[in-house]
Amino acid sequence: MASHTSKAFLSLGRINVSGLGLQKSVSRVTYATDLSIRSSNVNKGLPDRGDRGFFRRPRRTAGEPRTEKMPVDQDWTAVYPAATPFRPSSVPLPVRMGYPVKGGVPPEKKGNLELIKIPNFLHLTPAAIKKHCEALKPFCTEWPSALDTDAKCDEHFPIKVGSTDYVSAGLSVRNPSARIVDLKVKLSSLNLDDHARKKMLKLVGERYCKDTDVLTITTDSCPLRQQNHDYAMYLLTVLYHESWKTEAWEADKTVADMEEYSWEDSPSQRNILDMLVRMKVAGDREGEEVREQLLGRKEVQEYKDSVTRLKNEGESESTMLQYKEAVKKVLNL
Amino acid sequence: MALHRLSFRLRQTVTHVRPLHTSGCGQQQQQQQQDAVAVESEPEPFSVFRAQENDPACQSEKHIGQYYTLPSAHLRTLFPHSLPWRYQQQVKTFNEACVMVRQPALEVISYLKKTDYSKPSLRYLFYGLKGSGKTMSLCHTVHFCYTQGWLVLHVPDAHLWVKNCKELLPSSYNTSRFDQPLQATDWLRNFRITNEHFLSKIKTKQRYVWTKREFTEQGSPLGELVDQGISRVKSSSDVVGAVMKELRLQSGQPESDFRLAVAVDGVNALWGRSTIKKEDKSAVDPEELTLVYNLKKLMTNDWTGGAIITTVSQTGSLYTSKSAYLPQELLGERGFDSMDPFIPVSVPNYSEKEFESCYLYFMDRQWLQHPQSRTEEGKKELIFLSNRNPSMLDRICAFL
Numbered sequence: 001m002a003s004h005t006s007k008a009f010l011s012l013g014r015i016n017v018s019g020l021g022l023q024k025s026v027s028r029v030t031y032a033t034d035l036s037i038r039s040s041n042v043n044k045g046l047p048d049r050g051d052r053g054f055f056r057r058p059r060r061t062a063g064e065p066r067t068e069k070m071p072v073d074q075d076w077t078a079v080y081p082a083a084t085p086f087r088p089s090s091v092p093l094p095v096r097m098g099y100p101v102k103g104g105v106p107p108e109k110k111g112n113l114e115l116i117k118i119p120n121f122l123h124l125t126p127a128a129i130k131k132h133c134e135a136l137k138p139f140c141t142e143w144p145s146a147l148d149t150d151a152k153c154d155e156h157f158p159i160k161v162g163s164t165d166y167v168s169a170g171l172s173v174r175n176p177s178a179r180i181v182d183l184k185v186k187l188s189s190l191n192l193d194d195h196a197r198k199k200m201l202k203l204v205g206e207r208y209c210k211d212t213d214v215l216t217i218t219t220d221s222c223p224l225r226q227q228n229h230d231y232a233m234y235l236l237t238v239l240y241h242e243s244w245k246t247e248a249w250e251a252d253k254t255v256a257d258m259e260e261y262s263w264e265d266s267p268s269q270r271n272i273l274d275m276l277v278r279m280k281v282a283g284d285r286e287g288e289e290v291r292e293q294l295l296g297r298k299e300v301q302e303y304k305d306s307v308t309r310l311k312n313e314g315e316s317e318s319t320m321l322q323y324k325e326a327v328k329k330v331l332n333l
Numbered sequence: 334m335a336l337h338r339l340s341f342r343l344r345q346t347v348t349h350v351r352p353l354h355t356s357g358c359g360q361q362q363q364q365q366q367q368d369a370v371a372v373e374s375e376p377e378p379f380s381v382f383r384a385q386e387n388d389p390a391c392q393s394e395k396h397i398g399q400y401y402t403l404p405s406a407h408l409r410t411l412f413p414h415s416l417p418w419r420y421q422q423q424v425k426t427f428n429e430a431c432v433m434v435r436q437p438a439l440e441v442i443s444y445l446k447k448t449d450y451s452k453p454s455l456r457y458l459f460y461g462l463k464g465s466g467k468t469m470s471l472c473h474t475v476h477f478c479y480t481q482g483w484l485v486l487h488v489p490d491a492h493l494w495v496k497n498c499k500e501l502l503p504s505s506y507n508t509s510r511f512d513q514p515l516q517a518t519d520w521l522r523n524f525r526i527t528n529e530h531f532l533s534k535i536k537t538k539q540r541y542v543w544t545k546r547e548f549t550e551q552g553s554p555l556g557e558l559v560d561q562g563i564s565r566v567k568s569s570s571d572v573v574g575a576v577m578k579e580l581r582l583q584s585g586q587p588e589s590d591f592r593l594a595v596a597v598d599g600v601n602a603l604w605g606r607s608t609i610k611k612e613d614k615s616a617v618d619p620e621e622l623t624l625v626y627n628l629k630k631l632m633t634n635d636w637t638g639g640a641i642i643t644t645v646s647q648t649g650s651l652y653t654s655k656s657a658y659l660p661q662e663l664l665g666e667r668g669f670d671s672m673d674p675f676i677p678v679s680v681p682n683y684s685e686k687e688f689e690s691c692y693l694y695f696m697d698r699q700w701l702q703h704p705q706s707r708t709e710e711g712k713k714e715l716i717f718l719s720n721r722n723p724s725m726l727d728r729i730c731a732f733l
Binding site: 275280303320327330331 | 444447448452453455460634635659660661662670671673674675676677678679
């Protein structure tokens, strides 16, 4: 019951302390740090101050905190050699954390539970990392000198496989997230022709990033990392080979499926040719060769470019203006 | 400016100006102003924001930013229901209809002056942000066509035909389509008001049978057809279709002496979606509405001897996002392919000069009553609040 009440007090964080057995004056809003142990914890057997209770060894006064004695150029890795909770007397920084008292500031670091709760990286300062690297160096091999630029790395090793290792201290060292493998490859390094590339893009869908031309395959369906790695390589192989094949049903591809707009055989081409024929621009003739000749004209080519740009790039003021100029030229305005 | 009369007396009240056009100005095809000027029956007050030219044919870049007055006779016949609502209120308040001469309308008017009318008709499309003046530019262009003596087929808002339909009848002519008698009769009435003098001149080329006992003979004047539609409400949508077909076939023929101007506001409604529901609660495609179907036939460029002037608007359109204003977004794939090739004309917000002009006009009309609106600070505030958007400026000034 005692522990329950003390937990309750700590979680509140803000309590009105009744003057039960306390000598010092308290403000209306205080923190658990200011609380001394309630005398209602009868089970614990702690006495009130100045009562008839049994003798208890007087508490030793705390000495000077270590921070006072720290030189500026000390070896910090010796203070925090491993991951440990925050010790206010060992960290010489005037850190404050927590919700400020009304009209006041966040509470100081001394006895501040918020600072203790959060993870800290005081054991991973650059100096500590350097020491780790130095310690690991005897176990490493040299980086190949021929691969000194990123471009060369991409050229020789286009497929990049990544996975994450997790280290934690607990009941088990295993972490299920360690099985995730992601495979990154640039499509420009794969040998794909036009049809294969379009089919590949349709097959992978969201996994392709247009800006960086990188295909990312993330696998996590198998329980082990090696299995996921093999599965990812298998997926890449299958995608590559499937995109080179042409199935019979691919002939049913409609205009709506097309990735980009092509002007040939589009309503726009038909419209402009009809209009020009009706306007009798090429004289009074009709037929195929007239259309061919009209298509070859410079204004019609410009018109074709402007419409293609409008449809592929989307609309904006500049594309609209270009379209307008092209239409005016074609219609001789 | 070549002016015959300049009145330097500043008057507080504006009189209605009824310009009588001299014939030279009406048939002018060049852009430069020659000596033909509208002869004014009463002198106009001289202000820097008023153009002295009230005839759209004679307006040029020099008049950009200045207001010209629409004669009230034209206003009543040409725009019975076509002007924006707020502008109609403004006309009633100020007792005059002043339209600002702006670049987009002048551009289209110049193209209209230059085109060869034996070629297929060209399509012009006004587009721009909300409230930037597309409908007013359209009305300005239509006024030009009217003063040139063209036949004006004006659909004030195509969006009204695809929503809020109170009566939907299955079409008598084609069972898969639907009629909208109320909208059709409304439109026919306005058409009759606008084109009174053409109705007796144009004759139908075909015989139309409406019911067992009613028919319109071949060679009867168009007026009879229109009256038939207005009186017999049930067949009014088909009458609209017949009128459009007649005009389309006849314009550009050597024996007809009129030119056809088709003006549609909110043309993106024709290819959009509609909120009208059939009896089984499925949505009606605009294709299935007789009015829309016939209007679409007019929008193709297979007829000669006229022009098609349209706007795309997001206000009133259905299922389009509020920020869409570019033509392709609003027209959609089908609309763009049908309208292609067209000449898109962008209608921007007011320029500095145009804003000045509008501000001076409001001051002149005593519309800005707040004392701070007369100061420089007030003007800067107006610019900031409205971003020089015409309709925003109008709304803000309404409270001052």
